Amino acid sequence: MAATAPRGGVAPNTRRVMNLAHFLRKNARRLPDAAGLVQGGRVWSWGELDARVDAMAAALAGRGVVKGDRVLVQSRNGHQLFESMFVCFRLGAVWVPTNYRQTPAEVAYLAKASGARALICGSVFPEHAAAIRAECPDLDVVVEIGGASFGEDYDGLVAAHDGQAAPVADVEHDDPCWFFFTSGTTGRPKAAVLTHGQMGFVITNHLCDLMPGTTEADASLVVAPLSHGAGIHQLAQVAAGATTVLTAGERLDPEEAWSLVAQWRVANMFTVPTIVKILTEHPAVERHDRSSLRHVIYAGAPMYREDQKRALRALGPVLVQYFGLGEVTGNITVLPPRLHAAEDGPGVKVGTCGFERTGMQVDIQDPEGRSLPPGQTGEICVCGPAVFAGYYDNPKANAEAFRNGWFRTGDLGHLDGQGFLFITGRASDMYISGGSNVYPRETEEKLLKHPAIAEAAILGVPDPTWGEVGVAVCTLRPGETVEEPALIAWLSAEVARYKLPKRVFFWDELPKSGYGKITKRAIREGLEQRGALPLDGKR
Known part of the structure; x- marks a missing residue:
């Protein structure tokens, strides 16, 4: 039976979108020998990273991992964690990274809640691997980073499949690519479903609103786990061809961080207010050249004004604040460097987290869902292309999170007459x-x-x-x-x-x-x- 032609003769839209792994392929073609990733003195070129991702994707495909399968990854920051994201994307599988600091029981819960089919796990986490296997008897693919005591060796698989490549999965806008687990501060973590189409918008928005002008000539320093916000930030760096620099130590070392900023002429970094505070109050900030910094991006929580002042005095006008949740991939508001001020005074909007991000809309609502006028406090609600697809296998949470098409953040705040957002706090904190x-x-x-x-x-x-x-x-x-x-x-x-x-x-x-x-x-x-x-x- 022939399909009915749509009004105006326009062909039906299948909503096919770019597979996010194409960012890596594009860099390998255009910048094969340029530094893509750096850690501990080791440099991986874009061409090398792309080939390694191809090899691991071929290895997992040969073990039955297919489009839609969830792959849980328990690992500290490293090149294998970086690669695993693109391995999953290339296969059309779903990347499910954990916070590596969680306990074995907590990570086993994430594996079960996500329906994980495969596990990539650091060799220093044997208890986690055992707990996951006990909780998920159907999990039949286990890859171990840095050893082969409880799974197949990651780098051994890459070497064995060198030169091979699995077919790149065709993806549509709403195909899931990442289960972004919420922090679980008010209950057990929930898997927010991020999609290929959504993330294509998010990456574009990050480069537009947070780091305008980022190119392959730049480098970005990672001082937070790639499993959450830093991973989204890093994905934007890959899209721009910028080098990602990982710290070598397990814990934040301000001396190392500022040394890397100077060595790699770092242009941007993603962090949270507490880490900005640590970095800018440490004596090392004065010992290293930081003139290359253009954007020090902080998110995850509002920054206290006194901490903000100290950071601005230490770094100059480079701070960028954004407000967002994992469910909106950080894309709600932005406060760019030009609107940060080191001193209070006329025209300085103290306490704001900025204005709406490009393509996003904020509405302050009362408990019944009615919009409130400027100056009145209510729940911060948001709509736009950066909002996630919903929580995986959790209809109750989805019913509570959405109302009339608006995502309810659970944060309280108000807008002023110019549309600047001021956060009062979590509804649960009041x-x-x-x-x-x-x-x-x-x-x-x-x-x-x-x-x-x-x-x-x-x-x-x-x-x-x-x-x-x-x-x-x-x-x-x-x-x-x-x-x-x-x-x-x-x-x-x-x-x-x-x-x-x-x-x-x-x-x-x-x-x-x-x-x-x-x-x-x-x-x-x-x-x-x-x-x-x-x-x-x-x-």
Whole structure:
């Protein structure tokens, strides 16, 4: 039966899109000998990386991995993790990277939740491999990076299939390419489904809004796990032909990071506010040439104003902030370098995370889904091509996350009259004390103005008199001291009484996620373990 011609005689759109692995192939053709990836003094050219990806794709295809299969990857940053992304894309399989710092049980849950068919795992994680196999009896392909004690050796497979190539999968816009697991700060992680078509837009948007002018003459430094936001950033570098530079150590070393910036003339890096703080407050920042930096991009959490000022004084006008979640692949707002200011003053929008990214729309909504006018606080909702396809195999979560076509971020904030977004905090962070809504971020900002305070986090806890009260947990700057009563007295001049924390605790460090974000759930658990909660009824 002949297909009916569409109105206007236009051929039906099959929605076929470029397979994302083509970015690597394009570089191998145009820049075969140029540095594609660097780590620990070793350089891989674009031509070498493309050939290795072809070989591993052929190896997995020979073991039955096909389009749509999920491939779980448990690995620290390294060339094999970098390659595995493009191996999966080339096959039309789904890349499922983990946060390598997670426990074996946590990673086994990700394997089961994603329906993983194959595993690529570092040799230093035998317990993870065993837990995954126990949880996923149907997983029948195991590849080991750096050994062959529990799986086939990764580099051995690449060598055995050198010169071979599996057919590049044809993909359409909505074909999944990446299961991006949420951080799970409010429950078990969920697999956000990212697609080839969506990610094609995201990469273009990153290069347009975050790093304009990025080319093959540039280099990008990676100081965060490639499994999440840094991986999206790195994919944009590959699209531009820019060199990706990985740090060699397992932990962030500011001396190494700034040395690499100078050595490779690094133009951009992706990080989070806590890492920007560490890098710019370390003496190494003054010991190395950083004049090549054009874009130091931070995301994942709002940056406290005092930390922002220090970073701008150290680096100059190179900071780029973006706001977004994994479900929107970071594409909600941007605050470019020209709108960052090292000092407060007329025309400086303190506390904003910027304006809408190209192609994206933000709406502030009340609990019933009605749009709120500028200046009113509500839930930040977003629509546009960067929004993910939904959570894998989780209809309940999808029903809660979408309303009238808008993705509900769970973050609270407001727009000003010019469309700049100001984040108040997570809806789950807000607490009600004596009938008044308290948004901890405002008081946290004030605490960081105190010269002795390095980090601060406030959470609401039950109180028999006021319903809820705030509890602050802080770290001190080296050589500084301050007592709890003195700090609360100082803070009382900065915020209203109902916003004051009832107690302040001082810890050596605040717990952070594998991506460098302060984790309030872990702080609450730590307070309980130390016997600090529950509080008594006094205020």
